[in-house]
Each structure stands twice: as C-alpha cells, then as structure tokens.
Amino acid sequence: MTTSYVEPYVLPEHDVPHWRDVDPKRSYDVVIVGAGGHGLATAYYLAKNHGITDVAVLDKGWLAGGNMARNTTIIRSNYLWDESAAIYEHALKLWEGLEEDLGYELLFSQRGVLNLAHNLGDVREGKRRVNANQLNGVDAQWLEPEDIKKLVPILDTSRDVRYPVHGGTFQPRAGIAKHDYVAWGFARAAYERGVQLIQHCEVTGVSVDGNRVTGVETTRGPIAAGKVALCAAGHTSVLGDMAGLRFPIQSHPLQALVSELLEQVLDTVVMSNAVHVYVSQAHKGELVLGAGIDSYNGYGQRGSIHVIEHQLSAALELFPIFARAHVLRTWAGIVDVCPDASPILGLTPIEELYVNGGWGTGGFKATPGAGWVYADTIANGRPHPLAEPYRIDRFRTGALIDEHGAAAVAH
Amino acid sequence: MLYIPCPWCGPRDETEFRYGGEAGVAYPADPDAVDDAAWSEYLFVRSNPKGWFEERWVHTSGCRRWFTVRRHTVSYEIRDPRPIGEST
Numbered sequence: 001m002t003t004s005y006v007e008p009y010v011l012p013e014h015d016v017p018h019w020r021d022v023d024p025k026r027s028y029d030v031v032i033v034g035a036g037g038h039g040l041a042t043a044y045y046l047a048k049n050h051g052i053t054d055v056a057v058l059d060k061g062w063l064a065g066g067n068m069a070r071n072t073t074i075i076r077s078n079y080l081w082d083e084s085a086a087i088y089e090h091a092l093k094l095w096e097g098l099e100e101d102l103g104y105e106l107l108f109s110q111r112g113v114l115n116l117a118h119n120l121g122d123v124r125e126g127k128r129r130v131n132a133n134q135l136n137g138v139d140a141q142w143l144e145p146e147d148i149k150k151l152v153p154i155l156d157t158s159r160d161v162r163y164p165v166h167g168g169t170f171q172p173r174a175g176i177a178k179h180d181y182v183a184w185g186f187a188r189a190a191y192e193r194g195v196q197l198i199q200h201c202e203v204t205g206v207s208v209d210g211n212r213v214t215g216v217e218t219t220r221g222p223i224a225a226g227k228v229a230l231c232a233a234g235h236t237s238v239l240g241d242m243a244g245l246r247f248p249i250q251s252h253p254l255q256a257l258v259s260e261l262l263e264q265v266l267d268t269v270v271m272s273n274a275v276h277v278y279v280s281q282a283h284k285g286e287l288v289l290g291a292g293i294d295s296y297n298g299y300g301q302r303g304s305i306h307v308i309e310h311q312l313s314a315a316l317e318l319f320p321i322f323a324r325a326h327v328l329r330t331w332a333g334i335v336d337v338c339p340d341a342s343p344i345l346g347l348t349p350i351e352e353l354y355v356n357g358g359w360g361t362g363g364f365k366a367t368p369g370a371g372w373v374y375a376d377t378i379a380n381g382r383p384h385p386l387a388e389p390y391r392i393d394r395f396r397t398g399a400l401i402d403e404h405g406a407a408a409v410a411h
Numbered sequence: 412m413l414y415i416p417c418p419w420c421g422p423r424d425e426t427e428f429r430y431g432g433e434a435g436v437a438y439p440a441d442p443d444a445v446d447d448a449a450w451s452e453y454l455f456v457r458s459n460p461k462g463w464f465e466e467r468w469v470h471t472s473g474c475r476r477w478f479t480v481r482r483h484t485v486s487y488e489i490r491d492p493r494p495i496g497e498s499t
Contacts, residue, residue, distance in 0.1 A: 237460075299431070
C-alpha cells in the first residue's frame with residue numbers, strides 16, 4: 001500500500017519540550033562542563049542523590065551532540081579486572097532500572113553481547129575472563145561454536161575460513177539502548193529537579209585562585225562556581241590545558257557506520273577483537289558497526305576511509321550475507337584514550353576541580369554508573385569507593401588498570 | 412585517508428605508515444635521578460593539542476625511516492616533513 005499526501009502537507013506538532021534553554025546565571029554551586037551522557041547523568045544524580053540542584057551543565061555545542069550522538073550504544077560489564085567489573089557492573093545494574101527511574105523509554109534491550117574467539121589465545125583469554133566475571137558476580141558464559149551457531153545463525157562458523165570461530169564469551173544481561181533517548185531522559189529528569197542546561201556556551205578558561213577553582217570563563221561571560229566538574233570526553237585535554245593540568249590522555253577519531261534499514265537478522269551484539277569489528281542491529285533495522293580508533297591524534301570528528309574498509313572486510317568475513325548491504329553513512333567522534341585504556345575519575349591537583357574523562361572508546365555503557373559515582377565524588381569532595389582506583393595518580397604509583405588487552409580492544 | 416609526505420619518498424597514502432605520536436620527547440638524561448612524578452610524566456603524558464602538533468611517523472611500507480611533521484589536529488593539514496633532528 002502506498003501513502004499519498006494531500007498538499008499542503010502539515011508538519012506534526014513538536015513534542016512538549018523536555019527542558020528550556022536559559023541564559024547562564026553569574027554563579028552556581030556546581031558547573032559541569034559538557035552536556036553529554038556523563039554530564040547529564042552527573043547532574044541528575046547530583047540533584048537526586050545529593051540534593052544539589054544549583055547546577056549548570058554547559059556545552060559548547062548542542063546537548064548530547066558529541067560522542068553521545070556518535071557511539072554504537074553497546075552496554076556490557078564483562079571486564080576482566082575487579083576495578084572495571086565493579087564500576088561497569090554498577091552501571092549495568094543502574095541501566096536495568098533506568099527507564100523506571102527516569103520515567104522515560106530508552107529502548108534498553110538486554111539482547112546479550114557475544115565476544116568471539118578465533119584462536120587459542122582468544123579462547124584462553126575468553127575463558128579466563130568468564131571465570132573472572134563470575135567471581136565478580138557478572139553474568140558470563142563460555143559458548144562453544146555449536147552454541148554460537150544457534151545463537152547467531154547468520155555467523156559463518158565453518159572451519160575453513162580465515163578467522164574460524166573457536167568459541168566465545170556471552171553476557172546475556174548486556175545489550176544496547178537508544179543513545180539519544182538516554183540523553184533526553186537524563187536531561188529532562190535533571191531539568192525537572194532544577195538543573196540548568198546551557199547549550200552553545202563554550203568554556204574558554206578555568207579560573208583558579210591560589211590552588212582552588214573559582215569558576216569558568218565562557219563565550220557567554222564568566223560563571224563563578226563552588227565546584228567545577230570536567231566531563232568533556234575528547235576535549236578533556238583542552239580543558240586541562242586551561243587549568244595548567246596535563247592529563248595522560250590522547251584524543252583520537254573513532255569511526256562507526258550504519259547500513260540501510262534491513263529486516264531483523266541479528267538479535268544479539270557480536271564483537272570480535274581479532275577480526276576487529278563489532279556489530280549489532282538497531283531496533284529500526286540498521287546494522288551498526290564500529291571498530292578501533294584511527295591511529296593519529298585528531299579532533300576533526302572524521303577519520304580515514306581505510307579504517308572503515310578494514311572494519312567492513314572484517315564484518316563480511318564473519319557475516320557473508322552482509323555483502324549485499326549498503327553503507328548508509330559513516331561518522332566519527334573524538335575519544336579520549338588513557339595509556340591503560342581505563343578512565344580518570346576523581347579529584348585533580350586543584351581543589352574543587354574534578355575530572356571525569358579518558359573513557360576512550362567505551363564511555364556510553366558507563367553513563368549511569370559514571371554519573372552516579374562522579375556526582376558522589378563531587379558532592380563529598382573525595383573519590384567514591386568505585387572511583388578510588390581511577391585516581392589520576394595511578395600513573396605515578398603504577399597501579400594501572402590495564403584493560404587494553406584484557407577486556408576487549410573494542411569497547 | 413591522510414596523504415603523508417615522506418621526506419625521502421614523497422607523498423604516499425597513510426596506509427604505508429605507522430604513527431609515532433608526539434615528536435621530541437627525550438629519554439631522561441639521567442633516569443636514576445628522575446623521581447616518580449617525572450618518570451610518570453615521561454612514560455604516560457604527551458601533549459594533546461587541538462591545533463598544530465609536532466608528531467612522528469615511520470614509513471613502514473617504504474623506506475622504513477622515521478620523520479617529523481607538523482600536523483593540524485582539526486584540519487589534518489600536514490606541513491614541514493623533515494628527518495628527525497632537523498628543524499624547519
């Protein structure tokens with residue numbers, strides 16, 4: 001059946017606005033720099049858990065227009081190390097009640113995440129990680145190739161291919177959510193509690209008196225603040241430079257792509273580190289694919305095409321039927337990568353200046369957990385117990401949380 | 412894809428190269444005299460500017476030599492390719 005429109009076509013009414021733009025006040029108790037997922041979640045939990053509502057969330061662009069609009073929406077907590085499992089599992093438990101908590105549909109779908117093993121090293125690493133996960137109370141299973149074929153029939157599990165599937169780890173509680181809805185849900189809930197969301201207000205300087213932060217300079221004038229919380233992902237270093245702080249972070253482009261809309265063929269998330277691709281199918285039908293970062297430092301929100309070619313060839317290796325799919329669009333975000341592929345969350349050498357960054361390629365899944373932990377850290381002026389290992393001085397003490405090879409290269 | 416001018420081989424596709432990060436990071440002259448903070452800085456902290464950046468590449472699929480370029484991290488424009496140790 002075809003639908004024909006009668007001219008003049010009338011545009012549908014806009015939904016009720018979830019928040020109102022305001023001009024910034026001259027001062028706030030807390031200024032959060034960056035209105036992405038983490039910044040909005042932090043504002044929400046500051047208000048909800050700690051009763052701190054004199055809060056502004058500033059963004060140089062529009063709300064949730066950075067990495068929050070560009071990620072591949074994968075949520076999981078099957079990390080190897082205790083510190084990582086603790087914070088990501090905390091986040092996953094929050095995800096499980098988040099739609100109810102925010103009163104907002106997030107299309108949160110616990111369809112599971114499958115991490116494939118293609119060689120003996122992968123098999124050993126995967127089984128070790130499953131054991132570590134189970135000890136940490138994270139649901140994880142080891143699947144043999146025949147189980148995987150049942151779970152994902154379109155996956156090529158034949159033996160005579162370049163990357164044979166020798167098994168995989170599966171986390172049933174993992175999944176995906178609709179990233180925009182997550183941002184809007186947090187934004188609305190924070191706004192309803194009195195938080196001000198200020199778009200198109202770029203921070204150009206961090207004001208410090210003695211060794212204590214006093215506010216920020218912005219393109220819309222100076223704003224005083226009792227506490228300043230950096231939450232700007234790929235731009236963490238840029239903000240750090242304003243305060244004279246050098247973070248162990250490098251910013252890289254990270255690309256992803258979607259296909260045109262297709263019939264549902266994939267009802268779980270499949271990741272492969274050796275082949276280097278991860279793929280899921282969105283509710284609407286597009287295949288969502290991501291891979292690794294571009295090698296060079298970059299703030300350009302675009303990467304090199306050979307990285308896309310590489311990830312597509314990897315996807316075709318695993319899913320031959322994708323050969324007929326068309327790429328609808330590709331894009332890039334700027335990810336902030338730490339040397340140990342784990343975030344920095346906590347205090348800085350400057351009093352009342354806080355930092356949440358370095359989440360690299362995997363920040364989305366942590367959104368509620370990072371917001372919860374960061375809000376607690378800001379409200380109490382000391383690291384939340386789950387943030388304790390993520391102190392910036394771990395790079396001096398040597399207590400790194402090396403998730404580069406451990407958890408999965410791809411987040 | 413970046414089009415990178417190797418000082419010896421001329422401009423080639425990025426896929427022929429490997430990235431080496433920030434240029435000019437010297438190994439501490441006397442490592443035993445360096446405290447934990449300075450050692451941490453040397454090991455883990457690199458500049459990460461939004462703008463012009465002095466960086467290293469190696470032409471792995473060509474002459475296999477390292478060199479320095481000045482690249483803009485937003486526009487990705489590349490200038491001043493030169494052998495290591497030579498200033499512009």
